[in-house]
Amino acid sequence: MDAATPLTPLRRNVRFQLLWAGAACSTLGTEITRLALPLALLALTGSAAQAGLVGATLTAALLLAQIPAGIWVDRHDRRRILLAAQAVQVLNAVVLVGSLAAGGAGLLSFVLFAAMDGVCAAFVGNARQVSIRAVVPIAQLRSAFVQEESRSHAGRVLGPAIGGLLYGMSLLAPYLATLVAIAAAWVLALLARVPRRPAPRAGDAGDGAAPATARRGMLAETWTALRWLLAQRGLRELCLVLMAMNFFGGGVTLALIVHIESLGGGSALTGFVLTGIGIGGLLGALASGRLTARVSTGYLALGVPAVLGVCLMLAALPLAPWWPFFPILTFSLVTPALNVAAGAVTAELVPEDMLGRVGSLLAVASMGLTPLGPLLGGVLAGSLGGGWALCIAGAGFLLTAGVGAASPTLRRFDAQG
Incomplete structure (x- = not known):
């Protein structure tokens, strides 16, 4: 090995x-x-x-x-x-x-x-x-x-x-x-x-991967990887959750900026609030190993968007310009655990000779909705205000968690289960 x-x-x-x-x-x-x-x-x-x-x-x-x-x-x-x-x-x-x-x-x-x-x-x-x-x-x-x-x-x-x-x-x-x-x-x-x-690991054989990918066309190889991904119960539902989260989260930064400005916060205070994303993410990453060891990937896929939804609605409260720092910090603390779990189960479950194609498909699916999030967030923040845009994004995260919770496959999903 x-x-x-x-x-x-x-x-x-x-x-x-x-x-x-x-x-x-x-x-x-x-x-x-x-x-x-x-x-x-x-x-x-x-x-x-x-x-x-x-x-x-x-x-x-x-x-x-x-x-x-x-x-x-x-x-x-x-x-x-x-x-x-x-x-x-x-x-x-x-x-x-x-x-x-x-x-x-x-x-x-x-x-x-x-x-x-x-x-x-x-x-x-x-x-x-x-x-x-x-x-x-x-x-x-x-x-x-x-x-x-x-x-x-x-x-x-x-x-x-x-x-x-x-x-x-x-x-x-x-x-x-x-x-x-x-x-x-x-x-x-x-x-x-x-x-x-890399040499194939135990368990990679018989997974439907093409043994000689170099002799096939690009479309055929991509279709093979897509077919494999769609057939994987649990991993398939996890991908849909991540896609929805990327969509609803795409406009959060812009909505936050508009919301803080509407409360009288200047650019320095806005920058301070947004540092909560980086600080929380770094702290959350350091703690994610323990969390992913105790909570299955499926439950993280349900719990993380629920926490994000609640945090965004709390951030929308018109208490003070500095107030969103605390729910945004909490928001960022929990996201790394799901990223770690998703990366690990993908690396573990995907056949060795299909890792590049499946990884690229996941990236395209994730990035494909990325431009729509900021666009929608900008429209909502401009027409309704930053606070309402945050509430709508929060509701989208809660809806994602609710729909995911209805799937027994996702609730039970874990790479080792």
């Missing part, structure tokens, strides 16, 4: 820790760029619409590349895909930094950068996800995804702060930092030496 033995502590699994450290560098660079891109475009063009166009380009590229990336990861050398995609990200950042330094960066430069970065991110994400399964024993998957979730939330807390500080120094500084972070991620991925083609 390529993975470390179950008796070896995860902290001593060198390949996973190198892979995780590389992902941490990559996440930090991504979060720095997420803040720096709109700031730079606003400074260079003065157009918020152009900043939005670049963000939309990145999301669209990431979405469109998901299915091809999943198929390639299942077909070909995963280590080579990971390193090649990260190398292109480094070159992409070098080109943008060079354009900025030469004073020739305009809208087209940023659009091309975002498009290439989105495509690369799809390949990197799929290859890295499959690599975790390859180097971590099944018994330690939940612990590995706890560490992954902590990395993600830490990046969301540190990245914007570092990006804002660097941008205050110069326009070029955040992009140089991103370049260094992505280059470090490539080096760490190289040192991790993840298996090129």
Whole structure:
């Protein structure tokens, strides 16, 4: 077996820790760029619409590349895909930094950068996800995804702060930092030496996976993975819950901003309230290992949206501009547990040679509704007010929990059950 033995502590699994450290560098660079891109475009063009166009380009590229990336990861050398995609990200950042330094960066430069970065991110994400399964024993998957979730939330807390500080120094500084972070991620991925083609684990045989995916067309391979996913009772219902949560949660940030402003809160106070999302997420990630060990995945899929719904309705109370900080902090404390559980059961249940395709299908399903959430949230906040928009989103989460609770399959669902 390529993975470390179950008796070896995860902290001593060198390949996973190198892979995780590389992902941490990559996440930090991504979060720095997420803040720096709109700031730079606003400074260079003065157009918020152009900043939005670049963000939309990145999301669209990431979405469109998901299915091809999943198929390639299942077909070909995963280590080579990971390193090649990260190398292109480094070159992409070098080109943008060079354009900025030469004073020739305009809208087209940023659009091309975002498009290439989105495509690369799809390949990197799929290859890295499959690599975790390859180097971590099944018994330690939940612990590995706890560490992954902590990395993600830490990046969301540190990245914007570092990006804002660097941008205050110069326009070029955040992009140089991103370049260094992505280059470090490539080096760490190289040192991790993840298996090129992980050996199938016990139980993967007879699962309906195609034994020779490279000889089939992309549509046929995608259809095979989709058919397998739709046939998995429990995992199928979990996917629907996650899709609904992404939809109802998409407009929460905008509704919060409108609500806080309506209560007289300024931009500084709004920023303080929104830090509750990052702080709560990081604390929740650290506690998610214990929670997922005690509560089944199915019950988390019911309990988490219920808690989110209640928290959003509490946040809508017009008590004071600072009040939403506390329900939003609580909101963010519980979400990492469901993310960890979903990631672990997916890695455990999906056949080895189908991980890339199923992972890409899950990402597309999740991201496919992502643009609708902010759109609906903006319309509701603009017409009814931020507080009512929060209440409606909260009701959507409660409805999701209620519909899910009606499914005996979801209530009983767990990877080991």
